[in-house]
Amino acid sequence: MALTTQRVDVPVIVDESKCLEKCVACIEVCPLDVLVKNPETGKAYMKYDECWFCLPCEKECPTGAITVQIPFLLR
């Protein structure tokens, strides 16, 4: 899988102000394991540019920090 180069363009957007440092809920539920923690900030981000748009990461986030942008043709 390709590494994400421009994080603003990835489909899984993490609001870092809401992301909890000790929480790994989104990382655990992602079937593709594309979400990881930034070791410097402790916040989750999308490391690999691959997504099934299955949405558990968004649903499981306890603070609602994750938004998955689903492409128009998949809506």
Next chain:
Amino acid sequence: MYSTDMDPEVAQWIEMLRSSDLDERLVAVKTLQHLGDEDAIEPLIGALYDESPMVQEIAITSLWEFANPVAINPLMDCLGSAHEKVRHEALSALKELVSTNDLMKLLDLLQTGNVYTQLNVLVLLRKIHDAQALPYILPFFQSENPDLREAAVTTLRYLNQVVRCEPALGLAKDPVEAVRRAATLTLGHLSDAGVVALLCDLLTNDSDWQVRRNAAQSLDLLAETESIPALVQAMEDPEWQVRKFTARALQKVADDRAMPALIKALTDDYSDVRRDAATALGKLSNPDALPALHQTLHDPDMDVRIFSQRAIDAIQKSMPEASHV
């Protein structure tokens, strides 16, 4: 404090659930949900009373997933929460968890003064279907809150063995449209004297088209010949949904008096109306409808053509053999 055989990881998260820091409690409750360890049930029940609605909501979801009956009563306490998400999640969980054993507790909750609890309990009673709930529901018909009146009259139609309920008829003339819509659908399940006449009146005179549509649906369920004049009149209704369900009701109470209105409906702008009118004409078994039905075999809508052909076949099948010659 905890049993000695408890998984140390679970014990650690349970301990964190008592933290004064909201972020830590959120992480703990979410992790306990993911771990799915039964030892976490009691602490999660405690988390239902957390000061943060976010923690409460996740605790409810976790207990829903455990589906352990011990959580049912604490979850019922969340039905009256001031936070909409908490109430909604508790209701969703209890919809799957409650059973007839919980009826008495639910009926007790109806006596509380909390409107949210009452509304949610009325919804849950629809799952239990027990007619014992009827005396507890009836006082809500006079409630000043229209949501409670609507929920109560909707619940009424889910109660088994209830076929008569005079007070429900009054709600069909309620000033609030949503209440009238619910009451009109409920009337289709009742057999009180005057129900058909009332539904006919609603079908032809109510100002709200959804009430008129629901009246047609209820008359379809009741299938009384007394309703035919009103149904014929409703075939001229300006709303197509009303005409559609009226045509369906006329399929049940096949009567030649409806034939002119049904033939006219074969040229309706809406294909659903044309299709249901064609089917209703087929049920009349009257050969006079055949020329009109033959014309709809060229209808632009495939459904209409198929159902017209079926109606023609049905009429021809019901005719004496000699007429085929």
